Amino acid sequence: xxxxxxxxxxxxxxxxxxxxxxxxxxxxxxxxxxxxxxxxxxxxxxxxxxxxxxxxxxxxxxxxxxxxxxxxxxxxxxxxxxxxxxxxxxxxxxxxxxxxxxxxxxxxxxxxxxxxxxxxxxxxxxxxxxxxxxxxxxxxxxxxxxxxxxxxxxxxxxxxxxxxxxxxxxxxxxxxxxxxxxxxxxxxxxxxxxxxxxxxxxxxxxxxxxxxxxxxxxxxxxxxxxxxxxxxxxxxxxxxxxxxxxxxxxxxxxxxxxxxxxxxxxxxxxxxxxxxxxxxxx
Amino acid sequence: xxxxxxxxxxxxxxxxxxxxxxxxxxxxxxxxxxxxxxxxxxxxxxxxxxxxxxxxxxxxxxxxxxxxxxxxxxxxxxxxxxxxxxxxxxxxxxxxxxxxxxxxxxxxxxxxxxxxxxxxxxxxxxxxxxxxxxxxxxxxxxxxxxxxxxxxxxxxxxxxxxxxxxxxxxxxxxxxxxxxxxxxxxxxxxxxxxxxxxxxxxxxxxxxxxxxxxxxxxxxxxxxxxxxxxxxxxxxxxxxxxxxxxxxxxxxxxxxxxxxxxxxxxxxxxxxxxxxxxxxxxxxxxxxxxxxxxxxxxxxxxxxxxxxxxxxxxxxxx
Numbered sequence: 001x002x003x004x005x006x007x008x009x010x011x012x013x014x015x016x017x018x019x020x021x022x023x024x025x026x027x028x029x030x031x032x033x034x035x036x037x038x039x040x041x042x043x044x045x046x047x048x049x050x051x052x053x054x055x056x057x058x059x060x061x062x063x064x065x066x067x068x069x070x071x072x073x074x075x076x077x078x079x080x081x082x083x084x085x086x087x088x089x090x091x092x093x094x095x096x097x098x099x100x101x102x103x104x105x106x107x108x109x110x111x112x113x114x115x116x117x118x119x120x121x122x123x124x125x126x127x128x129x130x131x132x133x134x135x136x137x138x139x140x141x142x143x144x145x146x147x148x149x150x151x152x153x154x155x156x157x158x159x160x161x162x163x164x165x166x167x168x169x170x171x172x173x174x175x176x177x178x179x180x181x182x183x184x185x186x187x188x189x190x191x192x193x194x195x196x197x198x199x200x201x202x203x204x205x206x207x208x209x210x211x212x213x214x215x216x217x218x219x220x221x222x223x224x225x226x227x228x229x230x231x232x233x234x235x236x237x238x239x240x241x242x243x244x245x246x247x248x249x250x251x252x253x254x255x256x257x258x259x260x261x262x263x264x265x266x267x268x269x270x271x272x273x274x275x276x277x278x279x280x281x282x
Numbered sequence: 283x284x285x286x287x288x289x290x291x292x293x294x295x296x297x298x299x300x301x302x303x304x305x306x307x308x309x310x311x312x313x314x315x316x317x318x319x320x321x322x323x324x325x326x327x328x329x330x331x332x333x334x335x336x337x338x339x340x341x342x343x344x345x346x347x348x349x350x351x352x353x354x355x356x357x358x359x360x361x362x363x364x365x366x367x368x369x370x371x372x373x374x375x376x377x378x379x380x381x382x383x384x385x386x387x388x389x390x391x392x393x394x395x396x397x398x399x400x401x402x403x404x405x406x407x408x409x410x411x412x413x414x415x416x417x418x419x420x421x422x423x424x425x426x427x428x429x430x431x432x433x434x435x436x437x438x439x440x441x442x443x444x445x446x447x448x449x450x451x452x453x454x455x456x457x458x459x460x461x462x463x464x465x466x467x468x469x470x471x472x473x474x475x476x477x478x479x480x481x482x483x484x485x486x487x488x489x490x491x492x493x494x495x496x497x498x499x500x501x502x503x504x505x506x507x508x509x510x511x512x513x514x515x516x517x518x519x520x521x522x523x524x525x526x527x528x529x530x531x532x533x534x535x536x537x538x539x540x541x542x543x544x545x546x547x548x549x550x551x552x553x554x555x556x557x558x559x560x561x562x563x564x565x566x567x568x569x570x571x572x573x574x575x576x577x578x579x580x581x582x583x584x585x586x587x588x589x590x591x592x593x594x595x596x597x598x599x600x
Contacts, residue, residue: 008345010377011516011529012332015340036340055527057334057341058520083543098340217545243547244540246516249377252532253513254540256557257547258485259565264376 010249013055013100014040018093019075024161028126029091030067030079033099045104046070048111048134049240049268052103053248054078056089063245065267066104067129069136079129079161105248106267109134109212109238117210118147122223124195124215125154128161130240130267131214135169142174149204153180153195153219157188178202195219196226206231213239224271237271287390288353290323292316301355313357314400315578319509320355320362324385325369325531331516333526341525348384354441356392361405361576363393363417365509371570372512381529390437393418399465402582404592407470410576413460423459430459471592477599478573481563484598488552494594495555497587502533504581504591510562510574513539534558559594 020032035041051065062084068077080090093099119138123131131150138145150169154160160179170177180191180198191198195215204211211232213223220239227237243255243262250264258277260266291304298317318327334341366386373379396412405412415421419438422429430451433439442448484490505511515532518525532539534557540548548554566574575591582590 008343009331009348009380011527012343012345015343017340057527058518058525060518061516061527081543087543096339100343242542242545244542246514246532250375251372251377251379251512252515253534253561254532256561256565258560259568 011102011247013053013061013102015098016076016101018095018097018099020095021093024079024163025159027083028079028081028161030077030162031090031093031099032075032077033101034075035101036098045073046076047104047108048137049108049130050104050106051130051248051263051267052078052101052105053245054086054090055100055102056086056093057100059089060086061100061102061246062086062090063248063263065130065133065240067132069133069140071137071140079126081126102248106263107265109240109268111137114138114210114212115144116146117208118204119145119149120199120204120209120211121148121150121152122195122199122211122213122215123150123152124219125159126161127215127219128152129214131212132162132165134212135165139169139172139175146208147176148174149176149178149202151178151180151195151199151202153182153198153215156181156183157185157190194222196222199223200226200230203230206233206236209236211237213237217242227271234271234275238268239271239274240267241269241274242267286352288351290353290355292357301357304356310357314396314398315359315362315580317580317584318507319365319578319580320358321365321369321509321512323355324366324389325382325512325514326529327531329381329529331527331529333524335525348380350384350388352388352390354390354392356394358391358393358418359396359578360393360412360415360417360421361403361408361410361578362509363391363415364410365576365578366391367417368510368570368572368574368576369512371572390420390441391418393421395421395423395460396463397424397461399463399467400579400583402590402592403579404471404577404582405579406466406577407472407474407592408573408575408577409474412463423456423461425459425461430455432456472596472599474573477595478563478567480599481560485556485560485564490598491556491559492552494597495552495589498535498551498555498589499587500535500537500551500554501586502535503584503586504589505533505535505558506531507580507584509576509578509580534561559591559598563595563598 015036016033017036018031019034022030024030046066053061053063055061064078066076067079080087082088082091121131169175180193184192211227241262245255245263246252248263250261255262289304290301292299292310292313293302299313300316301320330346332343332345334343373382393415419435421432433442513532514529516529518527534554540546562574
């Protein structure tokens with residue numbers, strides 16, 4: 001009954017080794033991972049916005065985007081907020097431990113439609129993870145894009161992810177970086193307020209621009225409204241959605257929003273595509 | 283046949299009809315259809331995918347490949363045979379699920395015409411002829427002490443051609459073998475095209491879905507008994523001796539089906555019920571150009587609170 005790996009099916013992962021663990025916040029970690037099989041390290045490719053299924057054997061599988069950029073293929077990065085069984089198990093891992101990886105799955109951010117435009121990135125909490133892949137990607141080909149504004153918010157200064165990136169982007173003269181928190185502490189130097197209202201205040205021009213948003217559903221709903229208010233057309237706005245997934249391949253039946261499966265028709269959607277569903281099913 | 287391939291047929295187990303290995307003794311008298319659809323032999327309720335063993339610092343994975351042995355299943359009803367075809371593209375499109383596809387390709391499907399309308403069924407409304415099928419390899423109609431068969435595929439032809447058991451029947455014999463179906467209604471309950479169009483149009487009518495789902499208790503029976511429900515979960519089972527990942531049936535009736543840590547898009551019961559009906563009569567059609575229901579009636583007959591899908595569809599169509 002048992003057969004070698006060659007006959008494995010679509011639900012069987014490859015092995016990856018954790019090479020480094022970074023504590024982003026009190027409840028979020030980033031794992032650097034690398035294929036155990038050297039041939040896969042060479043042959044593997046993906047695009048910003050794609051996701052994968054990550055296994056902790058014995059605990060199960062969970063879905064996360066690849067939070068690193070395809071322009072930096074030394075290793076892959078995945079950022080995980082501790083919320084349940086698999087994520088807690090992922091948080092227990094140390095460098096040298098092995099996990100399972102299936103992917104890359106899903107579609108990706110439309111780089112060809114972003115080139116030559118002003119880019120507005122809007123992220124909330126761990127929602128910065130997929131944007132970060134795209135931001136790094138864009139910054140690594142900086143001349144192909146015009147002005148870049150990043151608005152990132154979290155509940156408190158302690159909840160800001162990727163602080164090392166936020167600092168680097170703040171120092172980058174070609175990036176306008178705005179950081180905001182819902183609740184400040186005494187050392188906080190950034191903005192205080194919710195992402196949609198901070199964005200309305202910054203009022204980036206919609207002319208020749210594209211906006212890419214990712215965050216918790218409540219933030220997405222209000223951000224889309226605010227973007228419309230400051231003049232962005234639905235076709236200028238992209239978001240990447242999160243839904244519970246198991247297979248990642250459009251078969252297990254749970255991640256649909258209407259007839260669209262977030263795993264294979266997404267996770268990246270233009271606001272135009274999902275407009276009629278977003279208020280009801282997401 | 284039994285020495286060459288596994289032969290499965292209807293049999294009563296613990297008072298319920300099922301499909302199991304035919305032992306030559308099982309009596310088929312009174313068989314209308316199995317409690318669990320024959321789907322369970324293609325998309326198994328619990329299917330091991332791979333196991334792992336710790337080798338030094340790293341686990342090694344060993345897969346359980348698709349079964350390759352040929353088999354024959356007889357006594358399949360038109361509705362369940364159609365359901366197997368409807369599910370095909372789900373597992374064939376994009377990433378191929380060899381487990382399901384191989385189960386289909388290794389199985390000779392022998393269908394048999396119904397003589398009695400099943401409780402709760404509405405196959406006619408769903409465009410299924412309980413006395414004919416294009417989804418089997420051979421389809422049988424029983425007449426007094428005899429069968430008249432229609433051979434539909436080369437595989438079926440090969441099976442029939444093997445022995446001198448079968449004689450040539452005329453077109454007239456086949457036609458006249460179509461008898462009455464006991465208990466069938468004279469008038470269709472609803473018009474399928476209207477249901478399909480209205481289900482799409484009325485998706486956003488929360489009040490409608492709240493009303494039709496009011497008595498649902500989210501037990502999931504309708505999904506487990508459904509020949510076209512295919513949603514599944516992937517889960518690990520680890521004991522001191524064994525560590526296996528399985529694919530197992532899941533159900534959209536359960537709130538944790540879509541529940542995430544901080545958000546559930548289908549928290550309320552009516553959203554989950556709306557999902558089930560909309561998936562079958564609207565979304566599945568948009569994606570695969572087929573309706574994911576064959577009118578077998580199991581969900582109607584076995585719902586513990588008598589939530590009747592036929593009544594729901596009538597209301598949706600209204």
